[in-house]
Amino acid sequence: MLDQSLLNQSRAGLSEIEAQYIASSLLQICPPVSPGQTNLDVTKLLNEHPDLISIAVVEDNKPIGLITRNIFMEGLAKPFHHDLFDRKSCIAFMDKDPLVVEQNMSIQTLSFKVLGSGRKTLNDGFIITDENGDYLGLGNGEDLVRVVSFLQAEKNRLVTESINYASIIQKSFLRSSREDMSAVLQDYFMHWEPRDKVGGDYYFCKKFDDGFFLALIDCTGHGVPGAFMTLIMASFLDHILVEDNRHDPADALAIMNKKVKMALGQINESAAEGFDVDRFSAKQNGQSDDGMDTAFCWVNTQNSTLTYAGAKTPVFYIGNASSEVQLLDPDRKGVGYIDTPMNYEWTNQQLPLTKGMCIYLTTDGIIDQIGGLKKIAFGKKRFSTLLQEHYLKPMPEQESIVMQTYYDYQGKQKRRDDVCLMGFRF
């Protein structure tokens, strides 16, 4: 169930906020002067309003210049200037080319204009007019910075809230898998850690009378687009397992491949693969090319067999008989992508399970993460060695060890991808 109260807390949309704040939000009503007035008049006005930074000069309601307190005072302070200028028109010390903006201008456009017109506008302010170009008042740089910061914070808040809520949805989609997993497994861990709160990594577990189906999925992309993909994949997979054959992971992958390709229109029409084919044309780039890498496992609990089919995602296992970590290697085609043929067939591999055997699934988020002194990928070897050393420990403890090692390895490097890792003891 969606928590409506959370949705209600969300306020206006991004575009609404932008529309709310325009140049007129910065408007300060300031008395202007006319060219007919003298510098003495301006001096009086400045003395009467000590907080005025600038005064606009307006003729027939149209602004023609801007007098700035500092420049004006400095100008008059020179020897004999009072005598020379006091009775002359105030245009003597005015800036004839100040920034003039219309009151409906967006804050963003205004910011660029202010920055573009140099330091003087930030310091001295700018003139705001109505739609006809008639003088309304002044705006200043300090207020502009304040509003821009506020808008930035407000947009961040909206985007963050939106992603936080998306994360709640994605987690609630994972709930039935979590429940089924805890029903069919005793000693296990499931570590799901999207890079950006939501992501393209996903897991799936469904319990049946004769066993359970387990999948670890890495959809293209991360963040919100990745999360969209996981929801599509999860609903397809759910249908396939109920309506088709859950005992045949390779076939499930093939059906999935067709469904994704059809749903997203990812069909390679240009069968010609010649050297002259323009494969980097802009036209082809408008098309999506999304899919998933995944490991599909059917675990038959009656005859203790794991049937696996993989799309670029291996299974790591370590048995009782030998304490070497071994791999079931995946097929190298991803599911649904344009370059995966519509009728592509994946292969099933059988793994007899013995009591105590440990099975691990991971997306490439851990294996490919850059880190360490050499700034190279974590790698399968390091991962396997780690499992080898610790596989006898309870699974949750192994989770902490693997993840801690991984975090330490990542160090100050940026997280490159979503992370999804699971392990269970049969």
Added chain:
Amino acid sequence: MTDIYIPATSDTPEINFKFSNNTLSMSGEAYPENGVEFFRPILRQLQSHLKSLSGDTVEFNFQLTYFNSVSTKIFYSMFELLNEYAKAHPNCVLLNWHHDEEDDTILELGQDIQEDFTWIDFNAIVLA
């Protein structure tokens, strides 16, 4: 064809395509948000350059430590291009695959490339 030089950023590799002497190099990491947009103009130029050649030897130095799945796809189409050139002109494409000796991830990817693009002469080089 003018040479291409693009310096590396945190999520795009250094591109140093010297078409003038047919030495193409790429190093760093590749995980831009829109990889297609970044690589498309580069690969278009590579394609038209290869079209203009008739049997010149092309050397490609690949020295990346990380690339995301979108970039992987782009690199595959790039290697496909080179493979087709090498098919028309056997032994004319040399791919130097530079990797750290402990970097089994990059080495494995290289082995996949080697397996998939059989016309390209593949040469794994351990970084000193």
